[in-house]
Amino acid sequence: MAGDRGLFGPRSVTWQMHGDPMMWIAGVRALYLQALHPRAVRGVLQNSAAFQKNKGGRRDAWGRLMRTADFVGTVTYGTTEAAERAGATVRGIHRRLSATDPATGERYGVDEPALLLWVHCAEVDSYLHVLRRSGYPVSDAQADAYLHEHRESARLVGLDPDTVPGDRDALAAYFADVRPHLALTPEARQVDDFLRRPPTPTALVPARELLWTPVAELAYGALPPYAHELYGRPAPRPATVTRRLRVTGGLLRAVPPALRWRLPPRHILRAVARLGPGARPAPYKLCRSAAILGPQDTQGELRD
Known part of the structure; x- marks a missing residue:
């Protein structure tokens, strides 16, 4: 394949995973989880276009979600230059933003490493x-x-890769350390309300209930038990959530990729045009690697 392979490349785990349609539900779960960090969620609510009204009195909820998807797509499938440029843009925005703790009056930057690490x-x-x-x-x-691969994406937003968990054990240890600092704040409740009922024109409310509500409910159900306890809302039994995730994944993956990839922002189509048909992301490529190689070799083989 000719052309710039980007930060990860077509043989990486990231390249395969991020082409899966369940990434949308995973992204909503991430928002639910991120909102439980008091300092992080305060920075979001005080600065994000999804929550702050513009000069016309409107909030750009859907636009904010699409910009996030565009960033993830650019970092995953874009050229190295495009990914670095996207990271520089995010770092520049974060440097200019701050939040205020209403209880103490403390003002702090949203680019504090601890906050960036939690979001990541x-x-x-x-x-x-x-x-x-x-x-x-x-x-x-x-x-x-x-x-391990996503230490690179952490670098793009301003983190030192050596401080970022690079395997499951390190990630579990990180969550164990941060859990005592999580809480259901008024800001987290606002995020919960937003995710359950995002601002929608009246004519589109039925479509929101039909298409968005099941996504938000499934993402909430997929949270860890401690997050359900903090939010104080019941969730289906874990076995029920797993069954629904598998059914939803099966249905979405049954849609031909050529159709799914035509939806904005179309990063995969541009990557395939740049690198050739062998760059198409697909689950079977991970299965093939796992079948041929042992666990240690698999990890090395998948990194370009």
């Missing part, structure tokens, strides 16, 4: 958890490889 870990944990639980074939060694 909630994202990669959600991507791995939802895809694996929904039946996507990621082995333990490949899951570790995925987390």
